[in-house]
Amino acid sequence: xxxxxTANNINKIAYLGPIGTFCEEAACKFTMREQVDWQLLPxxxxxxxFNSVYRGExxxxxxxxxxxxxxxxxxxxxxxxxxxxxxxxxxxxxxxQQNLISRQGVELTAITRVLSHPQALAQCREYLExxxxxxxxxxxxxxxxAARQVALSGEVWAAIGTAGAAAAYGLAVLxxxxxxxxxxxxxxxxxxxxDSDCFWDCKTSLLxxxxxxxxxxxxxxxxFSLRGINLTKIESRxxxxxxxxxxxxxxxxxxxxxxxxxxxLEEIRTVAQAVRVLxxxxxxxxxxxxxxSVFEPTLDDLRQEIDMIDDQIIxxxxxxxxxxxxxxxxxxxxxxxxxxxESRVLEKLRKLAEIKGFDxxxxxxxxxxxxxxxVSLQQKKVDSGQ
Ligand SMILES: O=C(O)C(=O)C[C@]1(C(=O)O)C=C[C@@H](O)C=C1
Numbered sequence: 001x002x003x004x005x006t007a008n009n010i011n012k013i014a015y016l017g018p019i020g021t022f023c024e025e026a027a028c029k030f031t032m033r034e035q036v037d038w039q040l041l042p043x044x045x046x047x048x049x050f051n052s053v054y055r056g057e058x059x060x061x062x063x064x065x066x067x068x069x070x071x072x073x074x075x076x077x078x079x080x081x082x083x084x085x086x087x088x089x090x091x092x093x094x095x096x097q098q099n100l101i102s103r104q105g106v107e108l109t110a111i112t113r114v115l116s117h118p119q120a121l122a123q124c125r126e127y128l129e130x131x132x133x134x135x136x137x138x139x140x141x142x143x144x145x146a147a148r149q150v151a152l153s154g155e156v157w158a159a160i161g162t163a164g165a166a167a168a169y170g171l172a173v174l175x176x177x178x179x180x181x182x183x184x185x186x187x188x189x190x191x192x193x194x195d196s197d198c199f200w201d202c203k204t205s206l207l208x209x210x211x212x213x214x215x216x217x218x219x220x221x222x223x224f225s226l227r228g229i230n231l232t233k234i235e236s237r238x239x240x241x242x243x244x245x246x247x248x249x250x251x252x253x254x255x256x257x258x259x260x261x262x263x264x265l266e267e268i269r270t271v272a273q274a275v276r277v278l279x280x281x282x283x284x285x286x287x288x289x290x291x292x293s294v295f296e297p298t299l300d301d302l303r304q305e306i307d308m309i310d311d312q313i314i315x316x317x318x319x320x321x322x323x324x325x326x327x328x329x330x331x332x333x334x335x336x337x338x339x340x341x342e343s344r345v346l347e348k349l350r351k352l353a354e355i356k357g358f359d360x361x362x363x364x365x366x367x368x369x370x371x372x373x374x375v376s377l378q379q380k381k382v383d384s385g386q
Contacts (some may be wrong), residue, residue, distance in 0.1 A: 012058040014049045017042020020144035020165030024090045026188040027062045045141055046075050048051070050084045053191045060089070061191040066094070066233075068185040070122045072249075077237050080278060081207055081247045088205050088279035089198075090190035098124050098184070100175040101147055101166040102158040104296055111135045115146035116160035119186075123299065124160055128177040132158075162203075187284070199284045200257040205278040208268065212244045219271045220248070223264040228308050229254055232283075249278075256280045260305075284369060321377070328378035337376045342371050 002202055013031065016023040019042055031038040043049045043075070046063050048349040052102035053061035064071045080086070097119055102111065114128060115138045121128070128137060133215050135158070140146040143161030151169035159165070160172065166173050189205075208226045254261045269275050297305075328336075333374060350360035 020168040043270035104172040206275040209274040
């Protein structure tokens with residue numbers, strides 16, 4: 001089980017309100033899973049949720065982070081990256097059914113405005129264009145607030161939101177499930193000032209800042225693929241410092257303290273300008289290491305890792321062969337071998353081997369064999385005049 005540390009044992013959870021939002025549904029789903037009682041506190045905005053967690057007024061906050069159709073909730077990502085040093089300690093994925101709600105008996109053709117959260121409006125874009133072409137879409141802070149405003153106004157307006165919001169504000173569901181895609185899901189994250197103590201079925205969220213340089217992001221991603229660490233998400237947001245510079249939000253399977261993840265993070269810190277671990281927490285979707293402690297790999301796990309490393313060595317040797325072949329085009333009869341270049345390469349590789357924990361003498365032996373092989377390939381090419 002994932003234990004979430006709470007301040008003074010008061011279990012308060014802030015969510016993006018008002019009453020009747022999907023965020024409230026996600027909060028209920030989370031609290032039902034827990035053994036203890038939670039007090040749910042609605043907040044007016046996503047920033048308010050962050051603030052109440054940060055100030056310690058609540059133990060946890062819950063905010064939307066991405067939708068299966070519309071992508072990321074940029075405000076949540078930006079607040080995590082730029083404004084608040086908070087941890088992600090859990091996630092909840094909720095199927096989202098958007099409903100057209102208004103006063104009972106309202107004719108669709110009479111509706112002049114449709115109010116909702118921008119994400120909800122976007123999720124129902126095709127429906128609105130097809131069925132309510134004359135109605136003006138109006139963006140509101142939350143789906144429930146939209147329902148509240150429809151209820152308060154004397155106008156023939158409708159909102160898009162939950163059946164709960166309709167009930168809470170005395171409205172009716174005029175048309176259920178108007179989302180353009182039926183498999184519409186939203187992922188919510190739990191925010192805390194503390195790390196979670198989760199050791200099974202874990203995933204880890206990272207924030208990585210790399211400079212706009214060739215290969216920088218690829219090296220970061222390479223450190224994960226080299227170790228067989230699966231990425232479940234990668235998303236970029238501008239750093240707000242300079243055009244072309246981005247933060248990368250990367251979710252990986254595994255625990256931040258698991259040896260291969262730790263090792264990848266250490267390597268990434270040498271390439272990236274900044275790396276922040278946003279949190280390790282229990283994945284809402286079963287991960288490969290299901291119910292097995294990530295700290296005790298089996299013989300099979302280790303052999304799988306070796307197989308993957310071997311595949312990558314062969315892949316790189318294939319690439320080296322193709323590159324050396326191109327270098328062969330610059331060679332002339334009688335001057336294929338370049339002993340000076342070979343000793344420079346070897347000197348550099350021996351140092352690198354030492355840093356990476358490999359025997360430099362073995363590197364010398366292996367590279368002598370490789371150089372002989374590559375020289376003979378180039379020699380054949382030069383001799384054949386191709
Ligand atoms: O750099 C070159 O000139 C190459 O041809 C490549 C290469 C190598 O395999 O790295 C191969 C033969 C030379 O003796 C030196 C280096």
